[in-house]
Amino acid sequence: MKKIVSKITGAVGNRIMNLADAVIDRKICGRSLVKYVPSIYRDNEKGIGGTGSQSTHYSILKRIFSHVTLCPEDVFLDIGCGKGRVLASLIREKSPCQIFGIEHNGDVGAMAADWAERYENVHVIVGDAFDLDYDPYTVLFLARPFLPKTFAAFLEQLEGTLKHPVTLIYWCDQESGHLLKNRPGWNRLFREKLAWIHGLRIAWWPQYYSIWTYDPE
Ligand SMILES: C[S@@+](CC[C@H](N)C(=O)[O-])C[C@H]1O[C@@H](n2cnc3c(N)ncnc32)[C@H](O)[C@@H]1O
Numbered sequence: 001m002k003k004i005v006s007k008i009t010g011a012v013g014n015r016i017m018n019l020a021d022a023v024i025d026r027k028i029c030g031r032s033l034v035k036y037v038p039s040i041y042r043d044n045e046k047g048i049g050g051t052g053s054q055s056t057h058y059s060i061l062k063r064i065f066s067h068v069t070l071c072p073e074d075v076f077l078d079i080g081c082g083k084g085r086v087l088a089s090l091i092r093e094k095s096p097c098q099i100f101g102i103e104h105n106g107d108v109g110a111m112a113a114d115w116a117e118r119y120e121n122v123h124v125i126v127g128d129a130f131d132l133d134y135d136p137y138t139v140l141f142l143a144r145p146f147l148p149k150t151f152a153a154f155l156e157q158l159e160g161t162l163k164h165p166v167t168l169i170y171w172c173d174q175e176s177g178h179l180l181k182n183r184p185g186w187n188r189l190f191r192e193k194l195a196w197i198h199g200l201r202i203a204w205w206p207q208y209y210s211i212w213t214y215d216p217e
Contacts, residue, residue: 013200021085025088028091033055047148053108058085061085063192065089067192068167079142097139099123101116109126112124113126147176189211190211191209191210194207194208
């Protein structure tokens, strides 16, 4: 019974938040970023690949970024930026830094690149996160773009190439965030469980996010 109530309240909460999000999207991006686009590469059995393009709700992003201060010198990157909701949220919050997103689904990335063109400090790279040099960036954001095995490979690559400290924000970390634990150089600053926001259930079950620093020294 409890599960059914969670499912119904989760679905209602999402529906209401999507309606509110679409209004904000249209103001910032000139179009809605709500529609879900399935993953182009996902092998659940092997636990490899990327997730689909689901935009994080503005209310959740506002909550997450209330714990992060972005300075003009920062270079922010959303890894797996989808249609660009995180970028739009940072524009909405008047973040003073350069804002980047990378997305490997060509159609989805092209849509983000198209609306972002009107903002001088926002840049969308259409390509694979595994082909990127992470050294120009100081703050990395992930909204669970990878299945766990792919996330493990991503961490290995990141650690092997980064030459300076970064902050990493991991939204929906419950499936693979444990891979960051007890890893040399990684330090968890904060973690929060989110179940409700503004009286609305955010999903069928609670989601977690965590904020980390990584120092290659
Ligand atoms: C759950 S969506 C998050 C979208 C956006 N960050 C947000 O929070 O609104 C994850 C995105 O990561 C992308 N992705 C997965 N693997 C990727 C890779 N190797 N390189 C670039 N993008 C990837 C997916 O195509 C998808 O659009």
